[in-house]
Amino acid sequence: MASPRRPRFSADLSQCLFDFVIQLLPPPDELHVKENVRRLLQRLIRNIQPNCRLLAFGSTANGFSLRNSDMDLCCLIDSPERLNPADLVTILGDLLERETRFHVKPLPHARIPIVKLSLDPSPGLPSGIACDIGFENRLAIENTRLLLTYAKIDPTRVRTLVLFLKIWSKRRKINSPYKGTLSSYGYVLLVIYFLVHVKNPPVLPNLQQMPPLRPINKDDTTLNGYNVWFFDDTDILCQRWQSENTESVAELHVFTLIDFFRYFSRDFSYNTGVASIRAGLLKKDAKGWQNDLSPTSGRYDPARERNRFCIEDPFETDYNVARCVTKDGLYTIRGEFMRASRILSIRPERAIIALAELCEERKEEDLVSAPSHHPISYVNPTPAKLSIPPQTPYSIGTQSRRMAPGLSPRMTMSPHPTYVLQVVDEHSILTTNKKPPPHPEHMAPRRSKWTSPPPADASFVDRTMYENSLGRSLELATAPVGEARERYRCRKKRDGEDTWEEEEEMEMEEEDDVGSVVETLSEVGSVRSFTEGMVGNNAIM
Secondary structure: OOOOOHHHHHHHHHHHHHHHHHOOOOOHHHHHHHHHHHHHHHHHHOOOOOOEEEEEEOHHHHOOOOOOOOEEEEEEEOOOOOOOHHHHHHHHHHHHHHHOOOEEEEEOOOOOOEEEEEEOOOOOOOOOEEEEEEEOOHHHHHHHHHHHHHHHHOHHHHHHHHHHHHHHHHHOOOOOHHHOOOOHHHHHHHHHHHHHHHOOOOOOOOOOOOOOOOOOOHHHOEEOOEEOOOOOOHHHHHHHOOOOOOOOHHHHHHHHHHHHHHHHHHHOOOOOEEEEOOOEEEEHHHHOOOOOEOOOOOOEOHHHOOOOOOEEOOOOOOOEOOOOOOHHHHHHHHHHHHHHHHHHHHOOOOHHHHHHHHOOOOOOOOOOOOOOOOOOOOOOOOOOOOOOOOOOHHHOOOOOOOOOOOOOHHHHOOOOOOOEEEEEEOOEEEEEOOOOOOOOHHHOOOOHHHOOOOOOOOOHHHHHHHHHHHHHHHHHHOOOOOOHHHHOOEEEEEOOEEEEEOOOOOOOOOOOOHHHHHHHHHHOOOOOOOOOOOOHHHOOO
């Protein structure tokens, strides 16, 4: 029987999550300084390459940025006459050293040539600024647009959970690829994967599985040989798609957080599975991502460990975002997932203490060593007894900041809010009219001509075709792909003990596409006409 305190705990923890995350969002002053830096750098680069654009990508533009986060910039050159990236890095590095106060570190011979910049702290940017400039990384721009679209569909729930996981992983010291753990980008993908493919009913639609509503050329969906199509019309999504998940915001925050930590601590198939926001749960062997074996002994070679944790990049499907995670790194990550699941399970009456304990900064810099008797044996670690830290979540930032009365969580967590919260003193806040910089043009939806409704004077046939296409697309938004939702086991009580039941599996292989899913759904009669009257069974498929 559920604890009578559970609803109150859910509401309290949800409010704590909002308050905790809000205080760590970038303030408008920081956003304006970063935008001014971008414009300055673009002006300087145009002295070298006149037909270029310097665009923000990554967390700077996808809605998942935290206070004092680094800037990622990409230089796109819209001209056939261009220098190669290595030469550009060298020339730009010399120019920036002469013309600016940046600390400049050009890396022309890196796998992806970049210029690394840093700026000392200033009144407008008390923590300084760090910035990486790359060249012609157009896939990164598309990737940023995809994540921003997910953030805009349900910012109250999605953005809060993603930002909390980023903060949590940083404080628990499991977000450093250089030390063998997962990048912040990897955690963002895990949250979206969970909300699309594991949570049942799903909280988010599968944007890459929703086909265009009108014929489209392959050239319009392909970039560098990769399929970059996704449904980016957020106006239609917000008007016509609605999750069947009826949990309240508070319930979703709490139960999703608990389920997320539980799923990735004990249910996810680390030995064989690949988490893909595009296609659900895939198999390592289908992608050729098995852990490397020694060619002589057939045993795992510690010097060649790769692919212990597999997360498919949404567009570069041959790239494993988690390939840097080592054996000890994965063991430590899973230990932290289990620790978090235990904290949320054993403290149902103390929301603030539970959140503070979740985000207690981990003192150990080193990873937890995995058992050596078997390279891929993941015995559940038993963390040391947890101590309650003296601080609450509100003491993590420099000042407390809570949501102003009358402001909805959805407004507060919008990727580009039209207002900001300002701390006047430790007891009061008020709204100001100072807005963050405008939404970047390169992040705007680009594919409306393949998804927008027909004009008002369109014929009945055109409207019918559009509605049927939209109906199929909305069906596909939550159609089960991969094994994730089928293998997400529902816990049931039987004879007084917890047991697990596995549902029928439905697998989507690497070569499957949206068209095959449409055909399958049509055969079983699950694609229905969304028009009324004369269309009936003659709906245009």
